[in-house]
Amino acid sequence: MTKYLETTPNADGFFGDYGGAMLPPPLEPHFVEIRAAYAELSKSPEFIEELRYIRKHFQGRPTPISHLKNLSAMCGGAQIYAKREDLNHTGAHKLNHCMAEGLLAKHMGKTKLIAETGAGQHGVALATAAAYFGMDCEIHMGEVDIAKEAPNVTRMKLLGATVVPVGEGAKTLKEAVDSAFGSYIAQADHALFGIGSVVGPHPFPMMVRDFQSIVGIESREQFAEMTGGLPDVVAACVGGGSNAMGLFSGFIDDESVELVGVEPLGTSSNLGDHAATMTYGVDGAIHGFMTKVLLDADGEPAPVNTIASGLDYPGVGPEHAHLQKIGRVNYSTADDKETLDAFYTLSRKEGIIPALESAHAVAWAMREAKNLQGKSILINLSGRGDKDLDFVTETHGFGE
Numbered sequence: 001m002t003k004y005l006e007t008t009p010n011a012d013g014f015f016g017d018y019g020g021a022m023l024p025p026p027l028e029p030h031f032v033e034i035r036a037a038y039a040e041l042s043k044s045p046e047f048i049e050e051l052r053y054i055r056k057h058f059q060g061r062p063t064p065i066s067h068l069k070n071l072s073a074m075c076g077g078a079q080i081y082a083k084r085e086d087l088n089h090t091g092a093h094k095l096n097h098c099m100a101e102g103l104l105a106k107h108m109g110k111t112k113l114i115a116e117t118g119a120g121q122h123g124v125a126l127a128t129a130a131a132y133f134g135m136d137c138e139i140h141m142g143e144v145d146i147a148k149e150a151p152n153v154t155r156m157k158l159l160g161a162t163v164v165p166v167g168e169g170a171k172t173l174k175e176a177v178d179s180a181f182g183s184y185i186a187q188a189d190h191a192l193f194g195i196g197s198v199v200g201p202h203p204f205p206m207m208v209r210d211f212q213s214i215v216g217i218e219s220r221e222q223f224a225e226m227t228g229g230l231p232d233v234v235a236a237c238v239g240g241g242s243n244a245m246g247l248f249s250g251f252i253d254d255e256s257v258e259l260v261g262v263e264p265l266g267t268s269s270n271l272g273d274h275a276a277t278m279t280y281g282v283d284g285a286i287h288g289f290m291t292k293v294l295l296d297a298d299g300e301p302a303p304v305n306t307i308a309s310g311l312d313y314p315g316v317g318p319e320h321a322h323l324q325k326i327g328r329v330n331y332s333t334a335d336d337k338e339t340l341d342a343f344y345t346l347s348r349k350e351g352i353i354p355a356l357e358s359a360h361a362v363a364w365a366m367r368e369a370k371n372l373q374g375k376s377i378l379i380n381l382s383g384r385g386d387k388d389l390d391f392v393t394e395t396h397g398f399g400e
């Protein structure tokens with residue numbers, strides 16, 4: 001582990017001013033148990049070996065880095081490289097932490113994984129882990145999302161998960177979180193909550209970062225092997241922030257490497273039109289931890305909007321708030337229009353159809369490459385675009 005990772009967060013789960021754990025009393029003992037289990041297992045050679053085996057023989061790791069030569073030539077300036085997390089089993093980086101959460105649950109003697117899902121990507125990844133480990137799986141999903149994301153609902157059911165429809169309020173992600181949490185409180189003696197990003201109460205932001213750090217470890221080695229050095233800039237899209245923390249953690253002690261988080265600007269910088277929490281948010285609490293949040297006039301989490309449903313969150317992982325405050329990571333944005341352009345361009349120029357989330361990082365690289373003559377940019381291609389094909393072609397055609 002690197003110097004930074006060894007010392008951050010502190011024992012109470014704080015990344016500087018951010019993080020921590022504000023828990024309802026019935027959950028306190030269960031989180032004490034999770035922290036103790038992780039503290040022990042993260043140092044256990046047997047656990048690490050088992051995770052390594054799963055990554056190699058089930059997930060398809062290591063994933064390669066691709067040099068995007070055609071895109072680089074078109075943009076004129078920096079050479080652009082992509083870490084290919086789209087090549088993970090189930091199509092995105094999410095399986096990196098879902099398989100590890102499943103393994104943790106198994107070692108804790110739990111028999112069930114519970115979570116919420118928005119567009120269904122996290123639900124599919126967690127249901128995959130549950131099937132692999134022979135566990136029950138319960139995924140809470142808003143009724144609006146169930147209607148919109150039918151293929152992912154089908155996948156979860158085929159994988160053996162129970163999909164619980166949530167009909168309260170706006171019937172989307174926020175209500176699904178509340179519903180899943182309530183169900184978890186009732187079952188915490190035999191279930192583990194499988195959080196989907198570097199968010200939630202301590203130890204989840206740290207644990208999910210550590211589980212994703214394989215992306216950064218591989219990338220640092222692979223990039224050096226390909227080019228003989230380190231990238232000048234490393235960039236990734238930020239929703240909750242797990243794919244970004246995974247990649248960043250491999251370079252965080254390398255002062256020469258600039259780190260950039262790319263947030264969704266949606267249709268404009270007006271509150272309600274975007275989900276750029278790091279750029280426009282303020283300090284506050286959400287879902288049991290301190291971070292930056294987008295708040296409305298009443299101080300409630302604001303509505304958010306982006307073409308990429310996986311980035312649709314009015315909060316962000318606490319470590320990002322910290323890394324911004326200490327000046328280690330810069331945060332920028334890409335809007336829906338640039339993102340769609342990047343989606344079509346990467347498909348046509350490189351033969352890679354990216355997830356709309358990942359296309360935000362591609363859009364940033366396409367915009368900045370000309371300002372970085374002679375330099376190199378490594379982006380995280382967090383997932384593939386299969387899930388977005390219908391939406392993109394039905395609403396925007398083929399991009400001619």
Ligand SMILES: *Cc1c(COP(=O)(O)O)cnc(C)c1O
Pocket residue numbers: 092093094121196197198237238239240241242243244310311355357358382383384
């Ligand atoms: C869920 C998702 C994201 C956003 O989550 P992070 O925790 O910010 O990484 C990004 N890309 C893809 C492909 C996703 O499925």
